[in-house]
Amino acid sequence: MTQPAYDIVAIGNAIVDVLAPADDGFIAENAMTKGAMQLVFSAEEADALYAKMAPGQTVSGGSAANTIAGxxxxxxRCAFIGQVADDELGDIFAHDIRAAGIRFDVPARAGQPTTGRCLIFVSPDGQRTMNTFLGASHYLPAQALDRDLIANSAWLYLEGYLWDPEEPRAAMRAAIEVARAAGRQVAFTVSAEFVIDRHRGAFHDLIDAGLIDCLFANQEELVSLTQAADVEAAIAAVSAKVPLLVVTFGPDGAMAVAGGERTRIAAEPIDKVVDTTGAGDLFAAGFLHGRIAGRSTEQSLRLGAICAAECIGHYGPRPIADLKALAASI
Structure with a gap:
C-alpha cells in the first residue's frame, strides 16, 4: 500500500451558515423544534425565514466541512468534496475552505438551485435551532469524485446529512468502493435522528457489510439507529459490528469502544456555552486527528473534547482559537 498524500478526504454538504440570536418565543412562533434541525425545501421559504432573522453572522459550514476545517x-492534511453553485455564497464557501489549507477542486455548478445555506437561531442558553436549505449540495454527482484523491487519503469521512438525495448518495457509495479497494479506512457520522429515520436500513446495511471502520453518533442518535431499549443496549449492538464506535454524551463527555474495550472521558469545562453549532463536528475533528497522529484512544477523545469546548465558546462552527496550542495540553 502506498503512503497516502492526504490524511483524510471528506464528502459532505457545502453550505454557508447564517447565525443570529433568537428567544424561545420566536422559535415557537415559527413552528421550530428548539435544538433540532429541519430541512427547508425551497429557496423562497429560506428567503422568507431569513427576512425574519435578527442581525447575525455569515460563516461557512456543513458538518463534514466543519470537521475537516478543525x-x-x-x-x-485534508481535502473536501462537495457541491456549491456559481454564486456569491459558493464563492464564500470555496474561499474559506481553501484559505484553511484544504484541497477543494469540485467545480461550481451553474444555474439553480443556489448554494446551500443553514439558518441557525441561537437561543440564550446556546442551543441552536437549524433550518437548512441544501440547494446545490444535493446535486453532487459521482462524476465529481476524484478517485485518485480518495485512494490517496488514509481516511474517507462521510456525513449522514448528505445521504438523502440520490446523486450524492451514489457518489458516497462509489467513494466507499474506491477507498476500500485502496485499503483505506472509512469513518461515518449518522448526523441526526431525522436522517436515521429516513435511512436506518441503509445505514445498517453499511455497518453489517463491514464498510464502516469508525462510526460517530451521539447517544440519542445511537438509540434511534438501533431502536434499542437504552443507550447501553445500543452501544453493545453497534460496537459488535464496527471496529471503532465513538459516542458523545453532550455535557457528560464521550466514549469510544474498540475490540470490546471501552474508554470514557469527561467533557472539558467551559465558562459559558455560547453556541453549540458544530460541537459534534469539532469533536470528530479532534478525535480523528488524534487517531491519525498515533495518539491513544483516551488522548484522541480528550482532543475531541477540547475542540468541542473551543467551538461552543463562540458563535459559529469553525475554530477561532489556536487548536494546535490547545492540543499541546494533552
Missing part, C-alpha cells in the same frame, strides 16, 4: 487547524 482537522486542518490541528495540522492534518
Amino acid at each position: 482537522m486542518a487547524a490541528l495540522g492534518s
Whole structure:
C-alpha cells in the first residue's frame, strides 16, 4: 500500500451558515423544534425565514466541512468534496475552505438551485435551532469524485446529512468502493435522528457489510439507529459490528469502544456555552486527528473534547482559537 498524500478526504454538504440570536418565543412562533434541525425545501421559504432573522453572522459550514476545517487547524492534511453553485455564497464557501489549507477542486455548478445555506437561531442558553436549505449540495454527482484523491487519503469521512438525495448518495457509495479497494479506512457520522429515520436500513446495511471502520453518533442518535431499549443496549449492538464506535454524551463527555474495550472521558469545562453549532463536528475533528497522529484512544477523545469546548465558546462552527496550542495540553 502506498503512503497516502492526504490524511483524510471528506464528502459532505457545502453550505454557508447564517447565525443570529433568537428567544424561545420566536422559535415557537415559527413552528421550530428548539435544538433540532429541519430541512427547508425551497429557496423562497429560506428567503422568507431569513427576512425574519435578527442581525447575525455569515460563516461557512456543513458538518463534514466543519470537521475537516478543525482537522486542518490541528495540522492534518485534508481535502473536501462537495457541491456549491456559481454564486456569491459558493464563492464564500470555496474561499474559506481553501484559505484553511484544504484541497477543494469540485467545480461550481451553474444555474439553480443556489448554494446551500443553514439558518441557525441561537437561543440564550446556546442551543441552536437549524433550518437548512441544501440547494446545490444535493446535486453532487459521482462524476465529481476524484478517485485518485480518495485512494490517496488514509481516511474517507462521510456525513449522514448528505445521504438523502440520490446523486450524492451514489457518489458516497462509489467513494466507499474506491477507498476500500485502496485499503483505506472509512469513518461515518449518522448526523441526526431525522436522517436515521429516513435511512436506518441503509445505514445498517453499511455497518453489517463491514464498510464502516469508525462510526460517530451521539447517544440519542445511537438509540434511534438501533431502536434499542437504552443507550447501553445500543452501544453493545453497534460496537459488535464496527471496529471503532465513538459516542458523545453532550455535557457528560464521550466514549469510544474498540475490540470490546471501552474508554470514557469527561467533557472539558467551559465558562459559558455560547453556541453549540458544530460541537459534534469539532469533536470528530479532534478525535480523528488524534487517531491519525498515533495518539491513544483516551488522548484522541480528550482532543475531541477540547475542540468541542473551543467551538461552543463562540458563535459559529469553525475554530477561532489556536487548536494546535490547545492540543499541546494533552
